[in-house]
Amino acid sequence: MSTTTSAATSAVEALRLASKRAQKYATAVRSRRVAPSGAEIQALSRLHESFPEGPCDPREVITLLDEIGSPAAVASTGGRYFGFVIGGVLPAAAGASWLASVWDQNVSLRAMSPIAAELEDVLQPWICEALRLPEGSEIGLVTCATAANFTSMIAARHAVLARAGWNVEENGLFGAPPISVVVGAEVHASMLKALTMAGFGKKRLQIVDADSQGRLMAHKLPKLSPNTIVCIQAGNVNSGSFDPATEVCARAKDAGAWVHVDGAFGLWAAASPKYRHLLQGFEQADSWATDAHKWPNVNYDCGIVAVRDAHALRAAMTMSAAYLQAGARREPMYQTPDASRRARGVELWAALKSLGRSGLAELIDRTCRHAQQFASELRRAGFAVLNDVVINQVLVSFGSSEVTREVIRRIQEEGTCWCGGTVWQGKTAMRISVSSWATTEADVEQSLAAMIRIANDCRKAIA
Numbered sequence: 001m002s003t004t005t006s007a008a009t010s011a012v013e014a015l016r017l018a019s020k021r022a023q024k025y026a027t028a029v030r031s032r033r034v035a036p037s038g039a040e041i042q043a044l045s046r047l048h049e050s051f052p053e054g055p056c057d058p059r060e061v062i063t064l065l066d067e068i069g070s071p072a073a074v075a076s077t078g079g080r081y082f083g084f085v086i087g088g089v090l091p092a093a094a095g096a097s098w099l100a101s102v103w104d105q106n107v108s109l110r111a112m113s114p115i116a117a118e119l120e121d122v123l124q125p126w127i128c129e130a131l132r133l134p135e136g137s138e139i140g141l142v143t144c145a146t147a148a149n150f151t152s153m154i155a156a157r158h159a160v161l162a163r164a165g166w167n168v169e170e171n172g173l174f175g176a177p178p179i180s181v182v183v184g185a186e187v188h189a190s191m192l193k194a195l196t197m198a199g200f201g202k203k204r205l206q207i208v209d210a211d212s213q214g215r216l217m218a219h220k221l222p223k224l225s226p227n228t229i230v231c232i233q234a235g236n237v238n239s240g241s242f243d244p245a246t247e248v249c250a251r252a253k254d255a256g257a258w259v260h261v262d263g264a265f266g267l268w269a270a271a272s273p274k275y276r277h278l279l280q281g282f283e284q285a286d287s288w289a290t291d292a293h294k295w296p297n298v299n300y301d302c303g304i305v306a307v308r309d310a311h312a313l314r315a316a317m318t319m320s321a322a323y324l325q326a327g328a329r330r331e332p333m334y335q336t337p338d339a340s341r342r343a344r345g346v347e348l349w350a351a352l353k354s355l356g357r358s359g360l361a362e363l364i365d366r367t368c369r370h371a372q373q374f375a376s377e378l379r380r381a382g383f384a385v386l387n388d389v390v391i392n393q394v395l396v397s398f399g400s401s402e403v404t405r406e407v408i409r410r411i412q413e414e415g416t417c418w419c420g421g422t423v424w425q426g427k428t429a430m431r432i433s434v435s436s437w438a439t440t441e442a443d444v445e446q447s448l449a450a451m452i453r454i455a456n457d458c459r460k461a462i463a
């Protein structure tokens with residue numbers, strides 16, 4: 001009894017302390033510098049010690065983590081982080097995540113966690129509706145879009161080879177009928193990784209030219225067959241552009257080919273009546289990969305795979321053992337490569353429940369509006385915006401590659417905001433991705449002022 005009491009007391013004390021410190025972080029993150037300073041990164045060396053000989057009080061562990069770790073965390077939840085495509089975390093998702101951590105559920109089988117399995121049941125139609133996917137498409141909750149792309153390719157491999165009379169789960173890939181894979185020239189690196197992990201070597205790919213916005217050109221598609229997998233994207237990671245899904249899917253349907261969509265963030269534009277038209281045709285595909293930790297602002301990690309043919313996903317992801325007894329209802333582990341995993345549906349459900357349809361649409365519209373403001377103010381200040389700003393992504397050049405690289409370096413160092421660099425169609429550019437619910441108009445103005453001041457200084461200094 002006393003052990004139970006002290007264990008409970010100690011858990012509660014650890015939670016209370018973590019809560020207090022996390023609240024302090026969440027308040028300060030709005031006003032602090034975005035990238036940690038050099039000194040704060042240096043201080044991480046304090047963590048290096050030999051493996052401790054004995055135990056340490058949980059409160060001391062949390063205090064140390066907060067004192068050293070919090071200042072060295074990147075303030076991506078604060079509203080002025082525009083690097084990569086990184087969302088913040090919605091309040092309901094952050095709170096749900098604490099509860100989920102205390103629950104510590106394993107969501108492999110429904111018997112292990114009725115609540116986690118039930119939330120996935122609830123989410124399936126919500127996701128299909130939000131992303132405008134065919135009703136009844138099966139979903140799996142994975143770590144990220146790379147894992148979702150990978151899972152989709154395993155399901156596609158199953159279906160395409162089954163049509164050719166080959167059972168890939170029984171016979172493997174060696175000696176199987178050949179599959180050809182078609183991608184656009186602007187395919188995301190994660191899709192290539194997914195394809196290589198799934199057994200499709202890079203030399204197997206047929207690469208279709210892309211246009212000035214990075215869109216695969218449908219009239220350049222090669223001949224498709226039932227043994228083809230075509231990978232298109234909704235939301236180019238640089239420009240935000242969308243491949244011409246209607247044309248691609250029509251061609252693929254005629255040929256009996258499988259179409260996969262990498263829509264890591266762009267797919268969420270479907271949730272907004274204002275931007276939905278960009279997703280025209282994507283609902284005709286066979287599989288989709290997206291992230292909830294990007295635009296919908298669910299905390300890490302949360303990727304989603306969706307497959308029209310639920311059987312293809314399940315056939316590719318099922319494992320069986322005498323002790324893993326499946327019930328009559330959907331079992332989460334039969335839709336993902338993982339068996340044991342955290343109940344990431346908890347935060348996804350909390351985020352979507354707290355937003356609702358209108359809140360999600362408003363989040364998409366607001367972030368796109370901020371991106372438009374970045375583009376127009378930077379143009380007005382005399383800098384070149386390199387892409388058509390169709391959603392939340394802006395590519396800006398501050399002059400020569402040298403100047404642009406230096407501006408990016410100084411912006412990151414100065415700390416008001418954070419943006420990364422890229423090379424877009426041969427030109428060095430800074431990428432601005434507005435993906436966080438926390439970004440306000442004041443954040444945009446403050447960031448613009450810093451960017452323009454730094455860029456003008458740099459132009460003078462280097463030119």
Ligand SMILES: *Cc1c(COP(=O)(O)O)cnc(C)c1O
Pocket residue numbers: 085143144145146147188190191233235236237262263264265291303
């Ligand atoms: C971000 C992104 C990915 C990879 O996402 P992860 O969650 O990091 O695996 C894949 N494709 C596109 C288009 C992306 O924007």
